[in-house]
Amino acid sequence: MYPMSAVATVFAVSCTRRPDTGVGTLQREQNLNRFLAEVEKRALRIAQISVRDRDEALDLVQNAMIKLARKYSDRGQQEWTPLFYRILQNGVRDWHRRQIVKNRVMIFVGRGKNEDAGYDVIAAAADSAGRAPDEQLQNNEAMESLEQAIRGLPARQREAFMLRMFEGMDVAATALAMACSEGSVKTHYSRAVHSLRETLGEHWQ
């Protein structure tokens, strides 16, 4: 007789299971699209400051988008920002590791190159707001100095500074994105700000 009771149980479970409606999925897709459209530009700039290459930064942002969409799109929307930036920061770290290995190999075979070669500040930041050329140039130079100073920071300080300052994330979300405690975020951020101010000097502002 037990098979019949099993049938009844499975049937009851299948009847009470809420089907995944297409409307819910469409809504989630629209929300994710809105979220990604909102963060993608700042994420690209943050990645670009870290890796100094726009194409590489674009690849890293795309990979972060794909991973978020694949694995975490069913999470609550308030989790998306820290998750997205955690994926992106992991990607940046992996990229740096690969670069270190690549540079060692290139040096070993005698083909090491200067990292500064081919980087054009002006070409990398075209102005679309109609500012005067001298003001634009001054801002570009100031931004380039800031980027250089940021790149000189230890990795964790750099992450904390960019997520808090550029992305505007609060301490809790930054801690989630960096997979560390809120106290660590505060320490990293504070040290980063003081280090940057010292590096850039008072005339920078």
Add this chain to the structure above:
Amino acid sequence: MNGKNDTQDANADAAFAERSKALFEQSVAALDAQTLSRLNRSRQKALSTMDSTVIGFSRRTQWLPAAGVAAVALLAVTIWYTRVPTDEMEPAPIADLELLMAEDSFEMLQELEFYSWMNFDRESDAAAGSDSDVG
């Protein structure tokens, strides 16, 4: 004195933060059309990946409960129609054991020499009969 220094430091931090944020936002606003287009394509690609995994998974799995019900029902019907009354047939190992342990078999084993002689006697009689037929 310390309080004044702290205030100056906090003001300097705030000014630094404001300037940094403004510069960063300007650089974001200055992204060129080609880069924005690539970002847009990346976003669409990510969303299409979500289609092929999350939605695809849900579409594949939404038939599982129905398939489970069908499989269990089929199993139940199969068991119901193919079962045989248990008192008509006993398991073979038990039947063999009972055959071996039957009282007759045990007696036969005890008088094995007698049965052997009887068998030999029958064969001798048969051989004698066949010889007489030849003659």
